[in-house]
Amino acid sequence: MEENVKKLTEFSAIKPTGTLTLGSYLGAIKNWNELCEEYNSIFCVADMHSITIRMDPAVLRRNALEQLAYYIASGLDTEKCILFIQSHVHEHAELSWVLGCYAMFGELSRMTQFKDKSAKNADNINGGLFTYPVLMAADILLYGTDVVPVGEDQRQHVELCRDIANRFNGVYGDVFKLPRAIVPKVGARVMSLTEPEKKMSKSDDNDPGSVMLRDTDDVIMRKFKRAVTDCETCVRFDPENKKGVSNLMTIYSAVTGKSYEEIEREFDGKGYGVFKPAVGEAVCDTVRPIREEANRLLADKAYLESIYADGAAKASRIAARTLSKVYKKVGFIKKA
Numbered sequence: 418m419e420e421n422v423k424k425l426t427e428f429s430a431i432k433p434t435g436t437l438t439l440g441s442y443l444g445a446i447k448n449w450n451e452l453c454e455e456y457n458s459i460f461c462v463a464d465m466h467s468i469t470i471r472m473d474p475a476v477l478r479r480n481a482l483e484q485l486a487y488y489i490a491s492g493l494d495t496e497k498c499i500l501f502i503q504s505h506v507h508e509h510a511e512l513s514w515v516l517g518c519y520a521m522f523g524e525l526s527r528m529t530q531f532k533d534k535s536a537k538n539a540d541n542i543n544g545g546l547f548t549y550p551v552l553m554a555a556d557i558l559l560y561g562t563d564v565v566p567v568g569e570d571q572r573q574h575v576e577l578c579r580d581i582a583n584r585f586n587g588v589y590g591d592v593f594k595l596p597r598a599i600v601p602k603v604g605a606r607v608m609s610l611t612e613p614e615k616k617m618s619k620s621d622d623n624d625p626g627s628v629m630l631r632d633t634d635d636v637i638m639r640k641f642k643r644a645v646t647d648c649e650t651c652v653r654f655d656p657e658n659k660k661g662v663s664n665l666m667t668i669y670s671a672v673t674g675k676s677y678e679e680i681e682r683e684f685d686g687k688g689y690g691v692f693k694p695a696v697g698e699a700v701c702d703t704v705r706p707i708r709e710e711a712n713r714l715l716a717d718k719a720y721l722e723s724i725y726a727d728g729a730a731k732a733s734r735i736a737a738r739t740l741s742k743v744y745k746k747v748g749f750i751k752k753a
């Protein structure tokens with residue numbers, strides 16, 4: 418892809434701590450695709466972000482490659498987008514160090530994800546977990562990013578990135594563009610099918626509440642048939658009182674494009690026995706071609722390698738320019 422100076426830039430990433438879920442697809446990847454035509458598009462597999470929790474190295478490698486395959490299988494055009502693996506572009510870690518000196522202890526302590534993850538991993542509250550949003554800010558700022566398509570849970574991190582950039586610009590002039598998060602209207606927060614008060618998460622592969630993109634049709638149908646609803650029988654959008662049903666409606670709306678009113682009419686008088694499998698089938702229709710294409714790509718390691726090698730080369734050229742500007746601004750002597 419020729420970098421087009423007139424176009425705005427979108428950047429986003431996912432950390433390969435597990436296999437991709439329907440939540441990551443509807444909250445993020447689907448939206449990346451929609452912006453691809455209009456924007457310079459850069460996406461990475463955020464492997465460096467994954468090691469804030471203890472990960473088996475072989476599993477991390479497998480997840481990272483699988484994630485890249487799923488990016489492509491979801492429709493990202495490898496001619497138009499830059500797709501790369503974060504650890505292949507060393508500028509991410511380097512800019513992260515600099516930005517860390519412009520991120521405040523107080524603001525990092527207030528990050529919801531840090532608080533949640535520290536509560537969940539009380540025996541491993543490491544420095545990486547704390548400075549994670551700084552690395553994320555480096556990811557975004559290296560590429561002169563204008564927009565960051567993410568799910569609702571990442572909005573706070575993008576806002577912090579903006580604050581850090583603003584603070585840095587306040588000292589050194591206009592070095593960084595100020596990015597903003599773009600969150601989808603439907604699907605920004607897909608909830609667990611079994612515990613609809615919790616976000617659908619990729620951390621646990623065997624979780625019956627999480628639909629994985631690599632799940633077979635049978636597994637997807639089983640998960641939807643067992644999805645938690647309520648003791649009424651009517652399909653009505655009411656996220657306060659009918660969390661399970663409203664979540665299923667959100668998923669159905671996101672994959673079919675139907676509005677909540679249309680969905681209510683479609684299932685009027687039909688009950689959950691008809692509604693739940695219908696959502697399952699619509700999800701299978703969306704996920705099946707992606708899964709099949711990802712499996713085909715995963716059998717061709719040489720092709721995937723060519724994509725991430727090319728992506729890292731292109732990303733590095735942009736990242737090196739930004740980092741060198743930053744180093745100069747803060748007063749580091751240029752390497753002879």
Ligand code: TYM
Binds near residue numbers: 432445566570608618
């Ligand atoms: P991660 O890996 O937790 O999630 C990846 C993307 O998927 C979205 N998402 C969801 N959206 C809706 N419903 C859900 N249940 C759901 N689960 C996940 C997330 O909002 C996110 O957009 N720190 C980031 C990864 C990252 C990044 C970046 C993102 C690293 N560097 C730079 C943007 C820009 C993360 O952990 O996302």
